[in-house]
Amino acid sequence: MSRSLAEQFNVFRVMHHGTHEKQLSNVFAWLLRVDATHHLGDLFQRILLLRVNKARPSGDQLPLSGFRVLQEVDTTITAEPGKDIADIVLLRDDTAVMIENFETSDGHGHDYESYRTYGSANERQSVVVMLCVRRERQKLSMGWENAVVVAYSEVLDDLRTHLDTDRGWREENPRQNVFINELVDQFVEGPQAMTVQDQLEFIKTMCETGESARYGRRNREAVAAEFAGQVAQHAQRQFEDSRKTLGLIKQSLRRYAEPTLRVLVNEATGGVVQSVSANFQGRWEWSTTLVTGDGEPNIFLAFGPTAATENERAPEPVSDPDYSRVFVARQAGAGIDRIVQTDVSLGEVIAGIDPDDDRLGLTVVALLQENTEEGETASIALPAGPSY
Incomplete structure (x- = not known):
């Protein structure tokens, strides 16, 4: 749907x-x-x-x-x-x-x-x-x-x-x-709701989930309205609950970034990260910012809706993105010039990232080194998984 x-x-x-x-x-x-x-x-x-x-x-x-x-x-x-x-x-x-x-x-x-x-x-x-x-x-x-x-x-x-x-x-x-x-x-x-193939899949799903009896009721408008109302209730509940979950992810990611991630990155870069912020609203709300100094670009730990927004405006977006993961983006002026999908899942963030887990730290350091050493290979070893 x-x-x-x-x-x-x-x-x-x-x-x-x-x-x-x-x-x-x-x-x-x-x-x-x-x-x-x-x-x-x-x-x-x-x-x-x-x-x-x-x-x-x-x-x-x-x-x-x-x-x-x-x-x-x-x-x-x-x-x-x-x-x-x-x-x-x-x-x-x-x-x-x-x-x-x-x-x-x-x-x-x-x-x-x-x-x-x-x-x-x-x-x-x-x-x-x-x-x-x-x-x-x-x-x-x-x-x-x-x-x-x-x-x-x-x-x-x-x-x-x-x-x-x-x-x-x-x-x-x-x-x-x-x-x-x-x-x-x-x-x-208006835009067609479903293609014929979509309609066949919908009918199949209605039959498989015990909803097929609705097709046999005579007052079609009332049946459709009742069904739409039930779907709407589920959608509203899912949306409200998922927004709460986004809030939990933001809190957990913020707690991990300050001080654990900040310390890890600063040890590798000589103290580039000055502070951690999570104050953006709207489309940018679902991220944590590593605020840097000395002319270095800020780094965004983006997830969910913000990761989708950042990926859309990136010069080289992640192909086939998995938005159940944390993304790392590098600031360039008013936008970004680089975005990377990590293998850190949002479930892991909610559960609490282990202090010894350096996957996000390695990705952040790699982006910072990539910025200062243009054309050179970063000296830090990166984990297998996403393509950097």
């Missing part, structure tokens, strides 16, 4: 596209244009307007096609232009659909009445539509409660359903099909 939450490829996420309403307005305007390169004709106009008509009285329905598509239309009625801009306007001689595109159903300062009045020019039928990712009715005020609210998921689901049945279009337009799939993935489905 944790692997399934990892971010998957999506062109919108790679390009950071869709983080601003103008970017997504461009995409929706492209879908709405009859002669655009999607080669869908007026399909998306019909899909959107069918959704709009569902929210309107049966005797007051809008035409489903024949609209021109405009963007960034100044709807200000006063003589001074540039005060209010409609994201997308669908326009034909008898009807105008004024579309405000935003993440939530929120007018966010736009003038609903100016939108409606602009659309009604030349005796057109005028409808204001809020196109959004999420419906939040409490945010609809100052006239926007009268707008027709349409969610991305509704129109994109309708589009995807149609295209799934149109094999000819998919074969003739493979690139457009991929693009629309990416759009649906990003703004409707």
Whole structure:
């Protein structure tokens, strides 16, 4: 389950596209244009307007096609232009659909009445539509409660359903099909929770652990919610307990570093380590620092989340890291220039490292000597295990 939450490829996420309403307005305007390169004709106009008509009285329905598509239309009625801009306007001689595109159903300062009045020019039928990712009715005020609210998921689901049945279009337009799939993935489905193989493994695990009976219960939503709640309780307890364990490791590592490790390193280096600190917070909290002097770099004994963070930013990260071990990193400016995975386990740290155990000391000394004797082999013998 944790692997399934990892971010998957999506062109919108790679390009950071869709983080601003103008970017997504461009995409929706492209879908709405009859002669655009999607080669869908007026399909998306019909899909959107069918959704709009569902929210309107049966005797007051809008035409489903024949609209021109405009963007960034100044709807200000006063003589001074540039005060209010409609994201997308669908326009034909008898009807105008004024579309405000935003993440939530929120007018966010736009003038609903100016939108409606602009659309009604030349005796057109005028409808204001809020196109959004999420419906939040409490945010609809100052006239926007009268707008027709349409969610991305509704129109994109309708589009995807149609295209799934149109094999000819998919074969003739493979690139457009991929693009629309990416759009649906990003703004409707989100990253897929599991691949088919993941799903089969999940079913297998449910059967092996006595949870398969859940699949036979009829109220699927209630069963899923109950199961999710139980998993969430376990996850919360595991997270809380694991954080306490990280705290125990930090305390034990700090006690070992001062004075045992400090003395060992200073005996080999002539007194480089001046003090031991464990005061960092946030991503750097799970480490102990050997504070050095005389221009020597500080040394970090990192573990768990901090070791993962340090390994990600290291110039040469440890390949296939084992985060059940203690890592040693060497400071370089605001970052690090070297990180080493030791064979000292976190279980050993919690139990208390034997004062005669010199594995961490040897690794620290090696990194310090490597820094002062660039290009030379350290004179101290290192234990077998990690590659230095």
